Amino acid sequence: MTLLEILRVALRALRRAKMRSFLTTLGIVIGVSAVIAMVAIGDGAKARVQANFDSMGANMLMVMPGTTTSGGAHGGFGSLPTLTWDDLAAIQTLSAVRYAVPYLRTAASVVSEDANWTTSVGGTSPDYFAIRNWPAAKGSLFTSSDVDATTKVILLGQTVATQLFGAGVDPVGQQVRVMNVPFQVVGLLAPKGQSSFGQDFDDVVIVPHTTFRAKIQGGLKNLISGAIQVSATGPDTTTKAENQMRSLLRDRHRLGQDKDDDFSIRNMAEIAAGAADSVGTITSLLAIIAAVSLLVGGIGIMNIMLVSVTERTREIGVRMAVGARSRDILLQFLTEALVLATAGGLLGVAVGVAGAQWTARFMGWSVLYRPEVMVIAVVFSGLVGVVFGLYPAHRASRLDPIQALRFE
Amino acid sequence: MSLLHLEDVWKTYAMGETELHALRGVTLSIESGEFTAVMGASGSGKSTLMNLLGCLDRPSRGRYRIDGEDVSALPPDTLAAIRNRTIGFVFQNFNLLPRTSAVENVELPLLYAGLGAPERHARAREALDRVGLSDRAHHHPNQLSGGQQQRVAIARALVNRPRLLLADEPTGNLDSRTSVEVMALLQELGRDGITVVLVTHEADIADYSSRVIVMRDGLVRSDQRRTARPAVALAPAEETRASPAGGGPP
Numbered sequence: 001m002t003l004l005e006i007l008r009v010a011l012r013a014l015r016r017a018k019m020r021s022f023l024t025t026l027g028i029v030i031g032v033s034a035v036i037a038m039v040a041i042g043d044g045a046k047a048r049v050q051a052n053f054d055s056m057g058a059n060m061l062m063v064m065p066g067t068t069t070s071g072g073a074h075g076g077f078g079s080l081p082t083l084t085w086d087d088l089a090a091i092q093t094l095s096a097v098r099y100a101v102p103y104l105r106t107a108a109s110v111v112s113e114d115a116n117w118t119t120s121v122g123g124t125s126p127d128y129f130a131i132r133n134w135p136a137a138k139g140s141l142f143t144s145s146d147v148d149a150t151t152k153v154i155l156l157g158q159t160v161a162t163q164l165f166g167a168g169v170d171p172v173g174q175q176v177r178v179m180n181v182p183f184q185v186v187g188l189l190a191p192k193g194q195s196s197f198g199q200d201f202d203d204v205v206i207v208p209h210t211t212f213r214a215k216i217q218g219g220l221k222n223l224i225s226g227a228i229q230v231s232a233t234g235p236d237t238t239t240k241a242e243n244q245m246r247s248l249l250r251d252r253h254r255l256g257q258d259k260d261d262d263f264s265i266r267n268m269a270e271i272a273a274g275a276a277d278s279v280g281t282i283t284s285l286l287a288i289i290a291a292v293s294l295l296v297g298g299i300g301i302m303n304i305m306l307v308s309v310t311e312r313t314r315e316i317g318v319r320m321a322v323g324a325r326s327r328d329i330l331l332q333f334l335t336e337a338l339v340l341a342t343a344g345g346l347l348g349v350a351v352g353v354a355g356a357q358w359t360a361r362f363m364g365w366s367v368l369y370r371p372e373v374m375v376i377a378v379v380f381s382g383l384v385g386v387v388f389g390l391y392p393a394h395r396a397s398r399l400d401p402i403q404a405l406r407f408e
Numbered sequence: 409m410s411l412l413h414l415e416d417v418w419k420t421y422a423m424g425e426t427e428l429h430a431l432r433g434v435t436l437s438i439e440s441g442e443f444t445a446v447m448g449a450s451g452s453g454k455s456t457l458m459n460l461l462g463c464l465d466r467p468s469r470g471r472y473r474i475d476g477e478d479v480s481a482l483p484p485d486t487l488a489a490i491r492n493r494t495i496g497f498v499f500q501n502f503n504l505l506p507r508t509s510a511v512e513n514v515e516l517p518l519l520y521a522g523l524g525a526p527e528r529h530a531r532a533r534e535a536l537d538r539v540g541l542s543d544r545a546h547h548h549p550n551q552l553s554g555g556q557q558q559r560v561a562i563a564r565a566l567v568n569r570p571r572l573l574l575a576d577e578p579t580g581n582l583d584s585r586t587s588v589e590v591m592a593l594l595q596e597l598g599r600d601g602i603t604v605v606l607v608t609h610e611a612d613i614a615d616y617s618s619r620v621i622v623m624r625d626g627l628v629r630s631d632q633r634r635t636a637r638p639a640v641a642l643a644p645a646e647e648t649r650a651s652p653a654g655g656g657p658p
Contacts, residue, residue, distance in 0.1 A: 001522060009519070016507040127530045321464065322564070323492020323520035325485045401464050407505065
């Protein structure tokens, strides 16, 4: 008998009991669809977390002054300005650092002719927009000559522009006042969306850091009252940049071996990887649970196959009487189990995709399908079928034809 | 040379401590083209004899030759091949696969003979034609009468063109009219040169054979050759009388 013939015989046998075949494979269908849906939703969440971190800036690190562990009082990051403009200049010379910019920040009310909006006001240099990969949607970004000349120019985030001038209105050329200082709007920033924690990146206005220091917030002359944002030269050098900066700053701040850092460095790439990791862990756990259900499905197949072998004892006897060898019987039942399980796997993929689609639509989650997961799921279910079909098939093939023919 | 030759064949089953001798040294030859009935009470060893003749079992002692070839010690797979090529089986309870069409049932031995689908199909149709059921090829067993089912089973036994046809109580589940039909068919096959061995406990069925072997206690008690009574299908008038559903006055 050729394999095709065996397959045909198996299909015919399964078709003879459609309802039973379907119910037998239902366990596999549920298991596989659970795996597919879990992985699709998990991968979707992971991709979304990654995209969120990417939108914050590629290879980004943040150096913040002060530290929670300095002294007895926990002032929090940034509560104690310890970073100097000379520190910034030194960081800019490090080999693993591409850009390093100051980012000064305060909350202030921004007033247009007939509206006002309290938002986050940032002061920085043009490289900041390179770090964050953030172009202007209208007008242009300010330049280093604006920084040098302490120009009173301002860039508006989308949310602020909408609040002050209405949706869709081009604010470029308009005047706004921040802390009673008039600024000219030179650009509207491209929409950036929300962070994964719901922070609106577009609810911001940005001015040159020199103007910020002169007109919006005074502060000490040598110290940066904000953070330093750094872009490493590449995705692989973020850790190197972090280490270089740490030793540089410790050196510059004359911190002995026993002293804690008086600054802190956040490596966004690491945080992103960590977040993606935790999502991945949850996904793996759910997928393992789903895989267990697949195993249960396999036991279901074995159970029904054993019943089926008993029920079809006479059929097996007849087949043997007319010339089937035990190998033929073994292969037939094994093929039945394989076909059942593989069909269940395929159906499970379809159901899983449908389930993930449904969840994505109604829960607003994003899903990501990986074809290799689907292939693995189907192959694995086939494997489950073979493993759990082996025992019943073996039993069938060992039947004595004389006994089998007499079986009532 | 005889087609089947048994020489001092013993079959012993271990029943715990004791041994049960189902056959105690049977020596028997059956010529090619003979129509033989094996009779005997239950426990006489006739079923064991049939299983041995059908290569479903191997003797504990002695030799069994088919067409001169000693098959008494062949491995199971070889026996399966011999069953497939040389022997056709007809059973009391037909043993057709349920929910499977007549033609597919008939094709079954050809499947294990390794024939391709078109040839299988053609030969199965041919065999069904021979038993007069070509118009029922796509009926399932539950759509056929008992007699028709047994004819499908005979077609299945014939489809591989065997030398030997073994029928185990082929009329046991049939009414007397259908029994005669089936016996007529078997006699016809016998005339065509197929060796038929049938097991029965009914003397009037055994009458249709040209040789009657009676078994008792694992041995051949008597072995007679005689003229077989020809099986003639009963007239249609008889059919109405036999039918309880007729309802009319006799």
